Amino acid sequence: DSGVTQTPKHLITATGQRVTLRCSPRSGDLSVYWYQQSLDQGLQFLIQYYNGEERAKGNILERFSAQQFPDLHSELNLSSLELGDSALYFCASSPGAGGFLETQYFGPGTRLLVL
């Protein structure tokens, strides 16, 4: 158990809809990262937040957005969903702002299915 929690575990929705994925980092960690793992795109870094501020942006679509709240939990919002957004979405956390140079601790993921 990494100490990172993600809810929900599974989500089924329809095209055009909007969903919110939630992540609670390990106690004391200030950075949260979001990743997408899909069959055709593989594993991709989406975005990093550090202590409430956006720190780094990867291959995140404009239809997707994220935020980190004062209690350090983070939410990933996916809107105007398409079939191709079906994927496993991981959250990870790390203690500081070191990004990829720090050890990141991954949650178990949220599996999203868009029908």
Add this chain to the structure above:
Amino acid sequence: AQSVTQPDIHITVSEGASLELRCNYSYGATPYLFWYVQSPGQGLQLLLKYFSGDTLVQGIKGFEAEFKRSQSSFNLRKPSVHWSDAAEYFCAVTTSGTYKYIFGTGTRLKVLA
């Protein structure tokens, strides 16, 4: 363009046999290299990482990896595989000053009893 290649999609080994998983990268700057393991239904777990210094890196669970700049490789090895090592393994690369974190496509390891 930066890329990470894991040539083997699937590998099957017998328990107790040695293991080598290949990873080749193409990166303009000095790379920072990582190996992660993903067990079924789990998130990724960092096995080891290489930033600089000794090119042979020791990680958790008895894994090691060797950075070979001349071959642009960072292969993962384990002398004796256990059944619990069955999982998917990802190589990843980044470099200082960028926010590009590129993962390979993964190698799925099956361990025969």
